[in-house]
Amino acid sequence: MKNQLKNLELINRWRDSHNPLRNLTMPHAVALMEAAQRGIMADLQWLYAAETGIEATDPDLMVIIERTLAGVADCEWDIAIVDDDSTGFDPILADEQAAFLRQSYAQCDNLDAAMEHLVMARFRGYSHLQPWLADDWSLEHLEPLPQHNMLRDGTRPNWAWNPDAHQRSYDSMPAENCLTPDDYIILTAARPVNRIGLIKYVRSTLSEKDWDGYVEIYGIPGVFIIMPDKVPDGKEDEYRDLAADASEAASGALPAGSDVKTLSEARGTQPFQSRLEWLQKQLVLAGTGGLLTMLTEAGSGTLAGGAHSSAWEQIIRRVARGIAKPMHRQYDRPALAARFPGRPALAYYNLRARQEKNVDKVVTNVTSLVNAGFELDPDQVQKETGYIITGFTRPAGAASMLPSPSPFRITARKADPTPIPDAFMQSAADALASAQAIANRPLAEALNKVLSAPDLATMQTEAAKLRDQLPALADQLLTDPATADLYNKIMSSAFLQGVTQEIK
Numbered sequence: 001m002k003n004q005l006k007n008l009e010l011i012n013r014w015r016d017s018h019n020p021l022r023n024l025t026m027p028h029a030v031a032l033m034e035a036a037q038r039g040i041m042a043d044l045q046w047l048y049a050a051e052t053g054i055e056a057t058d059p060d061l062m063v064i065i066e067r068t069l070a071g072v073a074d075c076e077w078d079i080a081i082v083d084d085d086s087t088g089f090d091p092i093l094a095d096e097q098a099a100f101l102r103q104s105y106a107q108c109d110n111l112d113a114a115m116e117h118l119v120m121a122r123f124r125g126y127s128h129l130q131p132w133l134a135d136d137w138s139l140e141h142l143e144p145l146p147q148h149n150m151l152r153d154g155t156r157p158n159w160a161w162n163p164d165a166h167q168r169s170y171d172s173m174p175a176e177n178c179l180t181p182d183d184y185i186i187l188t189a190a191r192p193v194n195r196i197g198l199i200k201y202v203r204s205t206l207s208e209k210d211w212d213g214y215v216e217i218y219g220i221p222g223v224f225i226i227m228p229d230k231v232p233d234g235k236e237d238e239y240r241d242l243a244a245d246a247s248e249a250a251s252g253a254l255p256a257g258s259d260v261k262t263l264s265e266a267r268g269t270q271p272f273q274s275r276l277e278w279l280q281k282q283l284v285l286a287g288t289g290g291l292l293t294m295l296t297e298a299g300s301g302t303l304a305g306g307a308h309s310s311a312w313e314q315i316i317r318r319v320a321r322g323i324a325k326p327m328h329r330q331y332d333r334p335a336l337a338a339r340f341p342g343r344p345a346l347a348y349y350n351l352r353a354r355q356e357k358n359v360d361k362v363v364t365n366v367t368s369l370v371n372a373g374f375e376l377d378p379d380q381v382q383k384e385t386g387y388i389i390t391g392f393t394r395p396a397g398a399a400s401m402l403p404s405p406s407p408f409r410i411t412a413r414k415a416d417p418t419p420i421p422d423a424f425m426q427s428a429a430d431a432l433a434s435a436q437a438i439a440n441r442p443l444a445e446a447l448n449k450v451l452s453a454p455d456l457a458t459m460q461t462e463a464a465k466l467r468d469q470l471p472a473l474a475d476q477l478l479t480d481p482a483t484a485d486l487y488n489k490i491m492s493s494a495f496l497q498g499v500t501q502e503i504k
Helices: 002-006 013-017 026-037 042-049 059-073 091-107 111-119 193-218 236-249 272-288 302-339 359-371 378-385 396-401 422-437 441-451 456-478 481-494 496-502
Strands: 076-081 126-133 139-144 150-152 159-161 185-188 223-226 259-262 347-352
Touching: 026 042, 026 193, 042 193, 059 111, 059 193, 059 272, 059 302, 076 091, 091 139, 091 302, 091 347, 111 126, 111 139, 111 302, 126 150, 185 302, 193 272, 272 302, 302 347, 359 378, 441 456
Parallel strands: none
Antiparallel strands: 076 347, 126 139, 126 185, 150 159, 223 259
């Protein structure tokens, strides 16, 4: 195959002078799609992907493709490990396999371009990559194969290489041109967007052609001049010439009794713009999962825009998962089987959307904690927000609410192997803030011992002690009617439920 790829440019030179859009009609487009259903792909794929094809000519399709490529390019790849309850799971083996795959993908010289080629399966219907491997089964290169050089055995998952890209069937190719599935990475799409794009392009072109003819007739309305009655004999040609000159110049003098009529009645009823907009919406709907952000819809407010953004993110995640699956199936598993014979495959290539932090929410939480009297670790806050933090200063109003400085300091520490539920941490933080605000030392110190425990076992011990102390603390707290309701809420909903239910 490598040798054939080297000669591919020479073999396909004849297509350089072939404009697939010339004389394109709807019957011809339908015939190409019907041929593709039989596996004859050359002309249809050239119509899609050529520099003069619809992907580079139709602005709506072009934007959808660019947005999809940009969305997937913004994803990040990593090597994931299967769940630890999987059959034959061995953490040491999993780490070794992950290290091999990570190094293999990192050294591939065109990984980004290869992933873009796989993305195009969503539009063209399929994509093929040929892995070029080193002796140790690591990736050196992923060669994107031109899709107009592919033949398919009807709707069956059998493919053949068509080096001169002529319109021929799968059955006409010799056996050596048939692709072996284990030697290629193949991704197919059952509902390619370009089918809708092709229909839209042809119909839009026809509508624009008719619109151009309409504009020629009604853009500058035709003028008819009615000659006056009783034109002297022999003067008809002279009057006709005067009328023609006045009509072309849009000004001039006419004999008395002349009248002017223009063809302007149909100018306000042209149907072409609404037709073109409807075709555009069908393609955008199919390609992006909605009309908003690409087409401005009347009444498209924040709620509708958020719904379309969510739909678009779902599409990008699905495309990313679709790319990762054939990489895992057709490279990861064979490579791991060769490098770790007889052992299960425990690692795989993964492509996922970046998880963006909500910095505004983090800053809001930091502000609330500082106003409640806590001292935060600047390094941890800097890591979470990206801002350079030199210290924290409470507002003057907040300082007056606190009778004394807080004895607590929240610092970042390595996460415990058994994570503490978020609901528990939030309830405890709320309880701490409320208790500190009214300067209740005994309860606050007891809570701090629970939260600052170095491990789960110590936390459970401190929580048990606190449960024993709660009746006495409650009696002390309830002697002040102004704070009774607050501490009843802390004990009944904010903290007790978290301690008694989450860490049992």
